[in-house]
Amino acid sequence: MKAMSSETVTLPNGRRWELHSGGAGPQLLWLHGLRGVDPADPVLTALQARYRVTAPVAPGFNDLDELSQIDNIHELALDYDDLIDVLGLDGFVMVGHSFGAMIAAEIAAHFPRRAERLALLAPFGLWNDAYPVSDIFAVPYTQIDDSLWHDPATRERFARKVATGADVKDVAAQTVKLAQGLTAVTKFVWPIPDRGLRRRLPRIACPTLVLLGAEDRVISPRYADDFKSGLRHGQTAVVAGSGHMLPYEQPEEVMLLLERFLQAPKIT
Amino acid sequence: MKFHFFHLMPYPELPEDFREKNRSVWVDVPSHLFDPAVGHRAYNEYLDELEYAASVGFDGICVNEHHQNAYGMMPSPNLMAAALARRTSGVKLVLMGNSVALYNPPTRVAEEMAMLDVMSGGRLVAGFPVGTPMDTTYCYGQSPATLREKYREGVDLILRAWSDPDVFSFNGKYTQLRYVNIWPRPMQKPRPPVWVPGGASVETWDLCLEKDFLYANLSYFGYQEGQKIMDGFWDAVDRHNLPRNPYRAGFLQFIAVAADDAEAERLYAEPALYFYRRCLNIYAGYVNPPGYMSMATLKAGIEGQVSRIVNRAGARAEMATLSWKDLVDRGYLVAGSPQTVADRINDMADKLNVGHLMTLLHFGNMSKEVTTYNTRMFAEKVIPKLRSRFSQWDDNWFPRDTPLQTAASPATSLAAVP
Numbered sequence: 001m002k003a004m005s006s007e008t009v010t011l012p013n014g015r016r017w018e019l020h021s022g023g024a025g026p027q028l029l030w031l032h033g034l035r036g037v038d039p040a041d042p043v044l045t046a047l048q049a050r051y052r053v054t055a056p057v058a059p060g061f062n063d064l065d066e067l068s069q070i071d072n073i074h075e076l077a078l079d080y081d082d083l084i085d086v087l088g089l090d091g092f093v094m095v096g097h098s099f100g101a102m103i104a105a106e107i108a109a110h111f112p113r114r115a116e117r118l119a120l121l122a123p124f125g126l127w128n129d130a131y132p133v134s135d136i137f138a139v140p141y142t143q144i145d146d147s148l149w150h151d152p153a154t155r156e157r158f159a160r161k162v163a164t165g166a167d168v169k170d171v172a173a174q175t176v177k178l179a180q181g182l183t184a185v186t187k188f189v190w191p192i193p194d195r196g197l198r199r200r201l202p203r204i205a206c207p208t209l210v211l212l213g214a215e216d217r218v219i220s221p222r223y224a225d226d227f228k229s230g231l232r233h234g235q236t237a238v239v240a241g242s243g244h245m246l247p248y249e250q251p252e253e254v255m256l257l258l259e260r261f262l263q264a265p266k267i268t
Numbered sequence: 269m270k271f272h273f274f275h276l277m278p279y280p281e282l283p284e285d286f287r288e289k290n291r292s293v294w295v296d297v298p299s300h301l302f303d304p305a306v307g308h309r310a311y312n313e314y315l316d317e318l319e320y321a322a323s324v325g326f327d328g329i330c331v332n333e334h335h336q337n338a339y340g341m342m343p344s345p346n347l348m349a350a351a352l353a354r355r356t357s358g359v360k361l362v363l364m365g366n367s368v369a370l371y372n373p374p375t376r377v378a379e380e381m382a383m384l385d386v387m388s389g390g391r392l393v394a395g396f397p398v399g400t401p402m403d404t405t406y407c408y409g410q411s412p413a414t415l416r417e418k419y420r421e422g423v424d425l426i427l428r429a430w431s432d433p434d435v436f437s438f439n440g441k442y443t444q445l446r447y448v449n450i451w452p453r454p455m456q457k458p459r460p461p462v463w464v465p466g467g468a469s470v471e472t473w474d475l476c477l478e479k480d481f482l483y484a485n486l487s488y489f490g491y492q493e494g495q496k497i498m499d500g501f502w503d504a505v506d507r508h509n510l511p512r513n514p515y516r517a518g519f520l521q522f523i524a525v526a527a528d529d530a531e532a533e534r535l536y537a538e539p540a541l542y543f544y545r546r547c548l549n550i551y552a553g554y555v556n557p558p559g560y561m562s563m564a565t566l567k568a569g570i571e572g573q574v575s576r577i578v579n580r581a582g583a584r585a586e587m588a589t590l591s592w593k594d595l596v597d598r599g600y601l602v603a604g605s606p607q608t609v610a611d612r613i614n615d616m617a618d619k620l621n622v623g624h625l626m627t628l629l630h631f632g633n634m635s636k637e638v639t640t641y642n643t644r645m646f647a648e649k650v651i652p653k654l655r656s657r658f659s660q661w662d663d664n665w666f667p668r669d670t671p672l673q674t675a676a677s678p679a680t681s682l683a684a685v686p
Contacts (some may be wrong), residue, residue, distance in 0.1 A: 060413075064563060067413065071441070138406065139553040176567055183413050183559030190411035 004039040004048070004055070011082040015066060019056040019087075023048025026262075027092035029084070029115070030055040031100030033122075033245075034136075034148075036181050043247045046255055047095070056083060058103065060184025073188050073195040076103065077110040084114060093117040093262050097247055099124050099185045102193065108208070109200035117262055118208040121254065122219055122244050126227065127194035131220040137186060141175055144182075150215040150243030158248055201230030208234045209261040211254060213242035235261070269617060269657040270666065272328035272362055273321030273643065274520060274626040277314045277348075278339040280633040281306050282546045287588055292551035294337045294402045307341065313636045315351055320640055321629075322352075322359035324647035327666070328393065329356070330626055332364040332465070332486075334400070335407040339547035346380045353388040354678050360667050361388055362626075364465050364484070365395020369415055370408045373443045374422035375450055378429040382454045389672040390455035396423055396481070397465045398472070401560045402550070412559035416471065418442045427479075430459045455672070461665045463518065468497040469565045473504035476516075482665040484518035484626065488548065490599035491616040494519055498620040514623035515663035521616065522595075522628045524603035525645035532603040535638050537592040540601055542632030544590050606649035613654055623658045624666075 004022035011017065020039050028051035030037075030044060037044075037055045047053050059066040059079065070076050080103065084092075094115040096104030101123030108118045127133060136147060149155035188195065208231050212221040224236035237257055242249040282301060283289070290298060318329045331348045334340030342348055349361050361384060366377045385392040398419050404410045410418065421440045425448070428436065435449040454460050462481040466472035476483040483501055487494045498517065505512055524540070526532035595601045602612045613625065629646055630639040 064413070064559075068417075137412075137557050138551075140556070141558075143553070176563060179558045179566055180563055181558075183563075186411050186557070186559050187413040190405070190413070191409040 004044065004053075006039070009083070009086050011079065011086060013069075013079075013082065015059070015069070015079065017056050017059075017083055018062055019054055020044075021052070021054045023051050023053045025051045027051070027089050028053050028262075029089060029092055029094045029104075031094065031096035031104045032058065033096075033098030033100050034181060034185060035178065036061045043097075043251065046251060050259070051093075054087060054089070056080075058100070058184060060187065061181045064180060064183060067184060067187055070187075073103075073106055074110065076188065077106045080107045081111050081114070084111075091116055093119070095119040095121070095258065096123065097121040098244065099189065101125070102189070102197070105197055105204065105208075106195075106200070108204045108206060109197065110203075112203050112205035115206055116266070118204065118206050119258055119261060120208065120210045120227070121247050122212055122216055123210065123223075123227070124189055124193040124219065125195070125197040126223055126230075127192055128220075128223065128226055131222050133193050133220075134218050136218055137182065137190065141178060144178070147217045148244045150213065150217075150241065150245075150249055154249050155245075158245075198226070198230055201227070202232055204231060204233075206233065207261070207264075209257070210234060210236040211246060211257060212236070212238050213244060213246040213249065214238050214240045215242060216244045216246070218244040269654050270327040270515075270624050270663065271646075271651055271654075272330050272518075272624065272626045273318060273326045274330040274332075274362075274364075274628050275314055275318055275630055276332070276334075276339055276628070277310065277341045278543070278547055278632060279307070279341055280310050282338060282542070282633075286546045287549045290549065292554060293339055293547055293549045294334075295406045295551070295554050297336065297338045301338065310341070314630070315348065315355075317630055317636060317639050317643065318348075318352055319355050321643050321647070322356040324644055325651065326359060326627075326647065328360040328362040328624075330362040330364050332395070333367055333397070333403070335403045337402070339543070346384065349384050349392075350387065353384060353391070357389075357677055358391075358669075358673055360391045360393055362393040362463070363395050364393075364463065364486075365397055367397050367399030367404055367408075367419075368422035368426065369410055369418040369442075370399065370404060371422070373445055374425050375429050375445065375448060377422070378426040379450050379452075381426075381460065382430065382450060382452050385454040385456055385460050386452045389676065390460075390670050391667055391673055392454070392456070392460045393463055393667065394460040395463045395465060395484075396426075401557050402554050405557050405560060406554055412557045414442075415560065416562070420475070423475075423479075427459065427462075430454050456667060461667060463665070465518075468500060469562065470500075470504065470568075471562055471565070473501050474508075477504060477508040477510060480664075482516055482518055482624065484520070484624070486520040486626070488520075488522070488544075488600065490601065491519060491521060491620055492599040495619055498622065502621060512621060513661050513664075514617075514621045514658045515661055515665050517620070517622045518624035518626055519616070519620055519622040520626040520628060521613075522601040522631055523609060523613075523642070523646060524601055524629075525606055525609050525642055525650060526603070527605060529604050529608070532605075533592055535641070536601075536603060536634070539632035539634035539638070540592060540595055541590070544587055544595065544600070544632075547632060548587050606645060606653070609646070610650050610653040613650070614657070617654070617657050623661065623663060 004020040094104045101120035102125035210227040221238045247254045331345035405412045438445045465484045465486045524536035629642045
């Protein structure tokens with residue numbers, strides 16, 4: 001597999017975006033979760049086998065100053081709309097994980113004629129008092145992974161892959177990077193990750209797949225019902241043996257579900 | 269040197285096993301532990317203690333703002349300052365202060381502080397803390413990503429609301445007001461002195477020095493621990509090419525004065541351990557939300573100060589085993605005879621160069637009787653030994669004495685209504 005290539009593009013408003021791309025096939029826009037984009041991400045690698053994957057780095061993850069001109073989720077959606085134009089994406093599918101899935105849903109709700117298919121993996125964005133989204137920002141950085149992963153063995157395996165050869169300085173840098181990414185996320189989800197998406201869900205025009213981990217301690221799998229009831233063309237599935245990190249925890253199952261959904265014949 | 273009596277107003281009856289049974293004294297402290305009758309007694313005794321401090325010669329009496337916190341029962345310090353304004357004269361009211369980003373619109377802060385300044389005859393010190401993460405982000409729901417920007421905008425609005433003689437419009441990012449024209453206006457001109465209680469952030473130091481605010485470090489861990497932070501502040505003063513005037517800075521210190529070391533331990537060990545073991549039981553997850561510290565401070569912190577602060581606040585296990593001897597040896601508390609205490613504060617003045625000492629002479633569940641003793645001992649036997657320190661410097665960060673400060677006062681008896 002060829003490594004993903006990186007580039008920086010500039011929007012009409014002057015903001016610069018870093019993005020990573022690779023693979024061949026239909027266009028797929030990947031919106032990353034809480035940790036930004038790792039070009040060696042196994043999920044991105046798997047997707048590149050079938051798709052031309054473009055993975056932009058969300059504003060703030062590289063430089064928090066980027067957020068100073070983006071006041072709310074609507075302005076964030078506008079920026080992504082600009083980005084899609086700059087990239088010349090047309091007839092693409094959009095897949096997001098966690099915070100990225102919330103953005104993906106918002107882009108599709110703000111601009112319903114953009115993506116042809118939408119897949120949301122453990123999406124933030126809705127709130128139900130009966131099963132509140134847990135507060136991942138009220139735990140020490142070193143314990144965040146405890147609530148994200150279901151299976152400690154999977155977490156270990158994944159963590160070791162990232163940390164191999166890392167010295168203390170790298171670990172410190174990684175902590176700062178995590179803190180910076182989470183800071184960017186807080187701008188759009190603090191103190192409650194509900195910016196009115198429920199009211200906008202019916203605007204989403206394309207077929208939408210929502211996957212939740214059966215053991216997700218951050219976003220209860222019961223949110224499947226909340227998404228289903230708001231979406232016009234929604235289907236949902238709960239993936240067994242998975243926490244919030246479901247594309248990493250159950251990659252084969254998630255890829256199978258994604259493939260089935262993304263390749264299904266278009267309904268016209 | 270100036271001396272202030274600082275009161276945190278802790279809830280005095282947290283159970284013995286509070287630490288074992290509850291993860292945090294702050295944010296999600298269980299409501300069933302609060303007895304309003306205990307609160308009623310505590311508030312009134314605490315106001316007595318502040319008024320007593322004023323009567324024995326402290327320069328200022330200090331109140332501050334905390335939310336959903338069992339060691340700081342002052343969600344609104346302005347209410348306490350208003351009560352104190354009527355019952356005191358001469359002493360300055362150090363409001364340490366209002367977390368500006370929590371008030372919508374922030375002109376509310378400008379108005380209430382102006383009221384206090386006018387009511388008290390120009391005795392107000394206006395404190396503008398950013399506020400702790402517990403208070404601002406968890407209890408009051410502010411996004412840590414925007415808290416500091418919102419705070420700075422609010423400070424700018426308040427300063428202008430105090431000083432601009434004309435009605436003006438304010439088109440901010442967080443506040444938009446068509447007509448700003450507060451009544452009353454502060455008595456002190458051009459404005460009341462502003463103090464910023466803060467942690468160890470370069471951004472806070474720069475703000476203080478750019479706007480001529482006093483910087484106060486409110487640490488619970490004594491002046492040895494505070495040395496690095498104050499060194500950082502004075503380095504920033506040098507960078508701004510300003511004189512190292514000690515009256516630019518304040519520092520908080522726990523103090524326990526007695527006839528001798530043995531009496532100090534007998535009187536103060538229990539309330540001190542109550543504070544460090546029960547009141548400082550803060551869940552580590554609430555101490556450092558992403559974005560509360562700037563990335564620059566966080567990066568610097570991994571090598572130094574911030575990790576210490578984070579580790580300190582998160583070190584619940586360590587707090588549980590602290591002894592009186594630990595507290596004194598580490599300098600969290602300055603304790604002992606008047607001479608011992610004066611020597612230590614002289615040492616602090618040498619090392620930290622702070623002109624404004626905020627004393628915590630009440631802490632934990634200390635009784636009113638013991639608090640009064642501690643306060644009197646400090647005022648009568650310690651302050652005179654230290655008063656002349658830094659007398660060569662002008663203090664431009666404190667209200668001036670004016671004749672007005674005693675001009676109006678409450679009637680001693682109410683005339684019969686005809």
